[in-house]
Amino acid sequence: MGDEEAEKVKDVAEDVGHAYGEWFRRYMHxxxxxxxxxxxxxxxxxxNISFGWLMAPLFFLVLRDKRAKEKKMKFDIIQSIANADEKDILQEIQRFSNLPSWVTFPDMERVEWLNKIIRQLWPYAGHYVQDLCKFSIEPSMRTALEEYKLSGFKFEKIILGDTPPRLSGVKVYDDTSRHEIIMDMDFAYAGDCKFEVSVSKFKMGIKDLQISGRMRVVMKPLVRQIPLVGGLQVFFLNNPDVDFNLIGLADVFDMPGLSDILRSIVIEQIAHMMVLPNRYPIQLVEDINTADLKCPSPAGVLRIHVIEAQNLMKKDVGLMGMGKSDPYCILRLGAQKFQTKTINNTVNPKWDFCCEALANVIRRQRVTIECWDYDYSPLKSYENDDFLGRANLDVHDIWKNGEVDMWVPLSDAKSGRIHIRAAWLDLDEAASSLELQLEEIRALQTSTKNPLHSAVLMVWVDSAKKLNNIPDPFVRLHVGNSQQETTVRQRTNDPVFEEGFTFLVRNPRTQELKIEVLDHKTNQLQGKIEVDLNVLLKERNLEILNEEHTLSGASGGLAALKLNLTLRILKTALKKDDGDGGPEEKGEVNIDSSTPAAITESISPTSPSSAPQPTLATPIPPKETPSIPVPADVSDSKSAPIKESVPLAEQSEGPGVVTDAGVLVKSESKVSEPSVDECIDEVMSSAASPLMHMGPSVTSGEDSSLRQRSPNEAGVHGLGRIELTVKYGPRNNLVTVVHQIKNLPVEEDGELPDPYVKLYLLPDRSKDSKRKTDVIKDSCNPKYDERFEYAIPSNELTQRTLEVNIINKKGLLFLQRSPKMGQVLLDCGLLDANKVTQWYDIAPAMDDDDE
Known part of the structure; x- marks a missing residue:
């Protein structure tokens, strides 16, 4: 017992000692x-140090804490979306705003089976990610940070975590070439990964990485041997959304301004790797065209003209609240970025800025235009500037129309709109097109004073041989002020580069391509080549393929560089028909040049000898329709195709759009054909009657007259016709473009009206739902080309109706008895994605409420 008591006393003494030691440590701390x-x-x-020195750190700490909470909330939301399974998403569908794309867009398919496979493979992806970070990202980051005087970038720890990425929707295109497969995937990753790096002997890291965006996978070419696919091209259509939290020493940089610089570096490196026009190629079969896989030809060039803006928000508040802004614009197409100059002290700036961007794909890519108010910052950070709004242009719409010229309201802003003109330029193999493009450039540059280009040069650097002194060679290419470089090949005299580059050329008759081969370690010139681009204009198809060029200045005179050179002349595009309801080609019908370019989608005309088909854009042959009046502003019946709305039952590609406030307008047909009359009778009985609640009903006399003749230019009610584009966009927004009105009636006293268009998204008739165009003075044929947007969830479309009112502003303070000249009601639940632009007959207004 004595030994046990001694042990207890010893334990008590140790506990007392530990408790005293812990108390002493807390006390000293x-x-x-x-x-x-x-x-x-x-x-x-x-x-006597100022009290401000205490407040400044406190101010930054408060800002940092606020940013951390906002990022944590955003991360939790994205992580919940990325990790939710199908059942959870379906349960939250009615109250969850950020729905996956397969819910919002029916053409995006669910791939839960693929997400299960990715979850199973995720632990095995760690080795590949380590190699990717070590050999691809690390050298790029090291080079980028050297510009900021930071050296020695290195990955110390790479942990992917347990949360895999998720594909929330997949679409496979079925209208592509038979030699390729194109697949779009909505990619989202919000995982528990952890990366630690060292920079200049300081260790830091990131965690809670978030990446989301639309990724495209192109499988081409298809081959006749396993794996049946020759190669893959993986890239993002636009810059993905990237965010992360900093740990270690880097947590100090998580401050406004400093964090913006770091994030911009990361986004730029991702864009440099796999955001169009950059792609991440994966070769699966040896015997394929490597140049076509790694550097395919661009689809065309976008010429974007940012003209002006109106009624921007006032961010620099002055005396008496009469402030202004210092606006500038940033344009992005994929990884390409352009910036206008800053106009000081105005809310109605006129930039007159023009730029050109390479467009590698047509569908699902957009031009983003952000408007900012410039505020001085020593760090040159965008976080210090105030956001004024954003506008988006669909590349497919520009390609289809050849040119668009319109005012676009700024989203995410209380007020403001921006005037944008965008044109699509095709790539032509004919040297004879150069002079015409040079003339167009001279005319444009007199107003914009910006350097424009007439051609595109594509250079494929294949390989070099017999270089000297076993260097670490790389190739530098110059065209005008543009410079690009290949990656460095380590310790070889016969390097294989296999890299492609694309340059915009101002005038190939006077410019040249300069190529230098240099040693990366010593920066010593190994040789150079100068190619006069005028030589390419004399070659067949404007290209020189697989030719070895001797490097001048190389010792021994044996060094050579193997190149492919291809020149393409820019040619102003015509309106195209891509097979899904696009406008007709200008080559088929002479379209009036005074008609403003607009976002239109209609069907190509049929030949006079063919059977009549329901179309949206059908030119009326004068021999077949002598009784149809021709509007006063059209001199030739062939110069202005008349676009007709198609009834629901007559459209073969999908559900139609309610027209004429419930009155369905028939497509053109020959009166002498009884089969067409029978078809119209069936349409009126089966399709039209359930929709009559949308507007005034049609009497039997009117119905009979509709079956006996085609609708005239003034519409079935004699109040004119209006051309509208109505479509549901990818950002859960209803986009409406008011193009033009034809043949409005004059007033009773013979005066011309002053019309404008007012829109409501019913059942909401509040001020927030109202949109208005400008007033066009003294015109029965006003042209607006103004765009409006409504933010609306997709599951509410069937409950909404778009009310389009045409109002005459003539008179003093609207003292007329009824300012409305007519209206059109469109059921948003019946919108047809294949026919977004149509002509609608204006119906009498159902109410006489004043403005």
């Missing part, structure tokens, strides 16, 4: 902290 706090306060007072 508190004492030391309080001592330093009072000591610093004493120093501030002793040296």
């Amino acid at each position: 508190t004492f030391t902290r309080r001592f330093f706090e009072w000591f610093f306060v004493f120093l501030f007072g002793y040296y």
Whole structure:
């Protein structure tokens, strides 16, 4: 018992000692902290240091804490979306705003089976990611950080975590070439990964990485051997959304301004790797065209003209609240970025800025135009500037129309709209097209004063041989002020580069391509080549393929560089028909040049000898329709195709759109054909009657007259016709473009009206739902080309109706008895994605409410 009591006494003594030691450590910690706090306060007072030195760190700490909470909330939301399974998503569908794309867009398919496979493979992806970070990302980051005087970038730890990426929707295109497969995937990753790096002997890291965006996978070419696919091209259509939290020493940089610089570096490196026009190629079969896989030819060039803006928000508040802004614009197409100049002290700036961007794909890519108010920042950070709004242009719409010229309202802004003109330029193999393009450039540059281009040069650097001194070679290419470089090949005299580059050329008759081969370590010139681009204009198809060029200045005179050179002349595009309801070709029908370019979608005309088909854009042959009146502003019946709305039952590609406030307008047909009359009778009985609640009903006399003749230019009610584009966009927004009105009636006293268009998204008739165009003075044929947007969830479309009112502003303070000249009601639940632009007959207004 004595030994046991001794052990207990010993244990009690040890516990007392530990408790005393823990109390002493806590006491010393508190004492030391309080001592330093009072000591610093004493120093501030002793040296008469301003109180602002205490407030500045406190201010930044508060901002940092606020940013951390916002990022944590955003991360939790994205992580919940990325990790939710199908059942959870379906349960939250009615109250969840950020729905996956397969819910919002029916053409995006669910791939839960693929997500299960990715979850199973995720632990095995760690080795590939380590190699990717070590050999691809690390050298690029090291080079980029050297510009900021930061050297020695290195990955210390790479942990992917347990949360795999998720594909929330997949679409496979079925209207592509038979030699390729194109697949779009909505990619989202919000995982528990952790990356630690060292920069200049300081260790730091990131965690909670978030990446989301639309990724495209192109499988081409298809071959006749396993794996049946020759190669893959993986890329993002636009810059993905990237965010992360900093750990370690880097947590100090998580401040406004500094964090923006770091994130911009990361986004730029991702864009440099796999955001169009850059692609991440994966070769699966040896015997394929490597140049076509790694550097395919661009689809065309976009010429974007940012003209002006109106009624921007006032961010620089002055005396009496009469502030202005210092606006500028940033344009992005994939990884390409352009910036206008800054116009000081105005909310109605006129930039007159023109730029050209390479367009590698047509569908699902957009031009983003962001408007900012410039505020001086020593860090040159965008976070210090105030956001004024954003506008988006669909590349497919520009390609289809050849040119668009319209005012676009700024989203995410209280007010403001921007005037944008965008044109699509095709790539032509004919040298004879150069002079015409040069003339167009001279005419444009007199107004914009910006350098424009007439051609595109594509250079494929294949390989070099017999270089000297076993260098670390790379190739540098110059065209005008543009410069691009290949990656460095280590310790070889016969490097294989296999890299492609694309340059915009101002005038190939006067410019040349300069190529230099240099040693990366010594920066010593190994040889150079100068190619006069005028030589390419004399070659067949404007290209020189698989030719070895001797490097001048190389010792021994044996070094050579193997190149492919291809020149393409820019040619102003015509309206195209891509097979899904696009406008007709200008080559088929002479379209009036005075008609403004607009976002239109209609069907190509049929030949006079063919059977009549329901179309949206059908030119009327004068021999077949002598009784149809021709509008006064059209001199030739062939110069202005008349676009007709198609009834629901007559459309073969999908559900139609309610027209004429419930009155269905028939497509053109020959009266002498009884089969067409029978078809119209069936349509009126089966399709039209359930929709009559949308507007005034049609009497039997009117119905009979509709079957006996085609609708005239003034519409079935004699109130004119209006051309509208109505479609549901990818950002859960209803886009409406008011193009033009034809043949409005004159007033009773013979005066011309002053019309404008007012829109409501019913059942909401509040101020927030109202949209208005400009007033066109003294015109029965006004042209607007103004675009409006409504933010609306997709599951509410069937409950909404778009009310389009045409109002005459003639008179003093609207003293007329009824300012409305007519209206059109469109059921948003019956919108047809294949026919978004149509002509609608204006019906009498159902109410006479004043403005």
